[in-house]
C-alpha cells in the first residue's frame with residue numbers, strides 16, 4: 017500500500033475538458049513515478065467543496081493539494097492577478113520564461129507562502145478569445161451602452177469605455193445572451209465555448225483575447241504536507257507539474273484550431289478582429305487600471321514592476337522573431 | 347424558575363425582533379436592489395459592480411439571519427408522519443432530545459469551524475475579485491456563525507420550553 | 521480512528537449506514553436540517569478526521585454565494601403577495617361562473633385556475649390552501665362528491681410544482697447543470713399534457729361517474745357585458761404577473777433570476793391596484809417569505825453537511841459500484857430510479873431529494889446517454905406526483921388543514937388516486953416521447 021496518501025480538490029469539475037483531465041493525469045503520473053508509493057485522491061470542483069474552496073482547503077491543510085488559476089484567488093490579494101493573467105500582459109511563451117528563467121516562480125512562492133502553500137505552474141490555456149458579440153464593434157463608440165458579461169480587471173477596463181458590465185450566473189449566460197439581456201459575453205476560447213453553444217445566440221466572435229493572452233493554471237500544496245515529504249517526492253511533484261504545464265498548452269494549441277474551424281465552417285460564426293484603434297485605447301486604459309491595482313498592495317507593486325520589466329525585455333525579442341514570422345506566414 | 351422563564355422570553359425576543367424587523371427590511375432591500383439593477387441597466391445603461399454583489403450579499407444575509415426566527419415559529423421542515431400523531435408531551439420529548447443530540451452538535455460544528463475561517467478572511471483582508479466590488483468579505487462570512495448562533499439561542503429556548511412541558515407545567519400559559 | 525474498531529460490514533459500508541440511520545432518524549420528527557447535520561457529524565467522527573469538518577464552512581459558503589438560487593425568495597414573496605391580496609379568490613370565483621355551462625365545468629375551472637396560479641407563482645402550499653378554502657365548499661354545494669372535489673383541488677393546486685416558474689425546477693437546474701431557462705421552457709408541454717389529462721378525466725367522469733360529478737349543471741351565468749368585463753378583470757392580474765416574469769425574460773430585460781424581482785414588484789403593484797396594500801400586509805408577506813426561504817435554505821445547508829460526509833466516506837463510489845454491479849440496461853436504470861424517487865417522495869421533502877439524491881443519481885443516468893433536461897423534467901413530474909400520493913403527500917396535508925369538517929382524510933385519499941394515475945400516465949408519455957420535453961427549448965433557443 018502507498019506510503020503517502022493525499023487528498024486534492026480542484027477548481028475544475030470533471031466536465032471541464034483539458035483542465036480537469038490534466039490534473040487527473042498529474043495524479044496518475046505522480047503515482048506511477050513513485051511506483052505506487054504516493055497516491056493522490058482527486059476531487060472535482062463542487063464534489064468536496066465548491067470550486068473556489070480549493071485554495072482555503074489546501075491552505076488550512078484539510079486537503080494537501082488544490083488546483084485552479086491564480087486570479088481566482090485575487091480576493092485574498094490583488095497580487096494573484098499577475099500570476100494568472102492581466103490585460104495586455106504576457107503570452108504563454110513569455111510567461112513561462114518569466115516563471116522558469118525569470119523571477120516569476122520566486123515571487124509566486126513568496127506570495128503563496130503567506131497562505132501556507134507551495135505553488136507550481138501546471139498549465140496555460142494560451143491565447144483566448146475576446147468574447148461573443150451580438151453586434152459588431154467598429155469603433156470605440158460601439159462600446160457605449162454595450163451590456164457585457166465580463167468581470168475582474170477586464171470588466172473595469174471596459175467600463176471605462178462605456179460598457180455596462182452585467183453579472184450573469186454561468187447557467188444563465190446562454191439565455192441572457194439569447195434574449196439580449198447582455199449584448200456580449202466573455203468565456204474562454206473555442207474549445208470550451210463550442211460546448212456552451214454560444215454560437216447559437218451570438219454571431220460575432222472577437223479576437224484577440226486582449227485580457228487573457230495566456231492565463232496560467234496553478235497547483236498548490238499545503239506547505240507542511242509538502243515539507244514533510246521526502247526530497248525525491250517533492251521533486252516528483254515539481255517535475256510532474258512542469259510536464260503537465262507543457263501538455264496543457266499543447267492540448268489547447270492542438271484543439272483550438274479545430275474547434276475554431278468547426279465554429280466558422282459548421283456553425284457559421286463570424287470571427288472578427290477588434291479594430292486597431294479600439295485595441296490601442298483598451299491597452300492605454302489597461303495600463304492605467306493595472307498600475308492603479310498594483311498600488312493597492314506593496315507586494316503587488318513589487319510583482320508588477322518585475323512583470324513589466326520582464327515583459328518589456330521579451331517584447332524586444334518577440335517583435336523581431338515571432339511577430340515577423342507570423343506576419344510572413346499570414 | 348423566574349430567571350429561566352426570563353431567559354426563554356429573552357431568546358424569543360431576540361429572534362422575533364431580528365426576524366420581524368431586520369430581516370423583513372432586508373427582504374424589501376433585496377427586491378429593490380435587484381429591481382433597480384434591472385432598471386438601471388435597461389433604462390439607464392449603467393451598472394455598478396457593488397450593486398450586483400449586494401444582491402447575493404443580502405440574499406445570504408436573509409436566509410442566515412432569519413433562521414432563528416423561523417425556528418421560533420417552528421417553520422423548519424419536519425418529517426411529521428409520526429410527530430403529528432404524538433401528543434404534546436411526546437412531541438416535547440422529541441424536541442428535548444433533538445436539541446441535545448442534534449441541534450447543539452450541529453450548531454457547535456458550524457461555529458467551531460466557521461469562526462476561524464471568518465478570522466482568516468478578516469486578517470487577510472479578503473475582498474471581492476472584481477475591482478469595485480464589496481470590500482470586507484469577512485462581514486458576509488460572519489453571517490454564517492451568527493446565523494447558527496441565533497439558532498443555538500432559539501434551540502436553548504426550545505429545550506427549556508420542552509422541559510417544562512414534560513414536567514407538566516407548559517410555559518405558554520404564563 | 522474509531523472506524524478501526526468496527527466490524528468490516530459496518531466500516532466498509534459506513535456511507536450506506538449513514539444513509540440508513542439518517543432515514544430512520546428523520547422519522548423522529550425533529551427538524552430535518554439538524555437531523556441531517558447531527559447524524560452526519562456523528563458518522564464523520566467515526567470515519568473521518570475531525571479536521572475534515574473544516575471543509576464545512578467552505579461548502580456552506582458555496583450555498584451563500586450560489587447566485588442561481590437567489591430567485592427562490594423572490595418567487596415565494598410573489599406568491600404570498602398574490603394570495604394575501606385576495607386576487608386569487610376573485611379569479612377563482614369568476615372562473616366558476618364562466619364554466620358553469622360545461623359538463624364538469626366547475627371542476628374543470630378549478631383545474632384551469634390551479635394551472636394559472638401555478639403559471640404565475642408556484643408555491644404549492646399557498647395554492648392548495650387558497651383553493652381549498654374557496655372552491656371546495658362551492659364544489660360540494662354543486663353536488664360533487666366529497667372525494668372527487670378534494671382530489672381535484674389537491675391535484676390542481678399541485679400543478680404549480682411543474683408548471684413554470686416553479687421552485688422545483690429552479691432548484692433542480694443548477695443541480696442538473698441545465699440552464700433554468702431550458703428547464704422552464706421544457707416543462708411547458710408536460711405541464712399542458714397534465715392539465716389536458718385532468719380536464720379529459722373530469723369531462724369523462726361527468727358521463728360515467730355521475731355519483732361523483734353532477735351531470736346536470738345549474739343554469740350558468742349570462743354572457744352579458746358585465747360578466748365579460750368581470751372575466752377580463754379577474755384574468756388580468758395573473759396575466760400581468762406572467763408578463764412581468766416570463767415577459768421580461770423574453771424581452772431581454774431581465775435574467776430568469778431577476779425576473780423574480782419583477783414578479784415581486786408586480787405583485788405589490790397588483791395588491792395596490794386591488795386597494796389591499798398596507799404596511800401590515802407587506803410586513804406579513806415579508807415574514808412569510810423569511811420563514812419559507814429559511815426553511816428551504818437551512819435544509820440545503822444541512823444537506824451540504826450530509827453530502828460532505830457522504831462523499832468523504834466514499835458513498836458515491838459505493839452507490840456507483842452497486843448500480844454498476846447490477847448491469848442494468850438504460851431503461852431498467854431509468855425505471856428503477858423513477859420508482860426509487862417516487863418512494864422517497866412519500867416521506868422526504870422535494871428539497872431534500874433534490875439535494876441529497878439527485879446529485880448522486882443524475883450523473884449515473886446522464887452517463888448512460890440520457891438528456892439531463894429530459895431527466896430533470898421526468899424527475900420534477902415524478903416528484904409532483906409523489907407530492908400528492910397518499911399516505912404522505914404534503915399537498916394532502918395542506919388541504920386537510922383547511923377542509924370543511926365533513927371531508928375525512930379517507931375522502932381526500934380516495935379522491936386523489938385517479939389523479940395519481942393520470943400523473944403516471946403523463947410520466948409514461950414523456951418517457952416514451954422525450955421530444956415533448958426537448959422540442960420547445962430547441963425551438964425557443966434554436967438549438
Ligand code: NA
Nearest residue numbers: 638642683685
Ligand atoms: Na409554477
Ligand code: NA
Nearest residue numbers: 866906912913
Ligand atoms: Na407522497
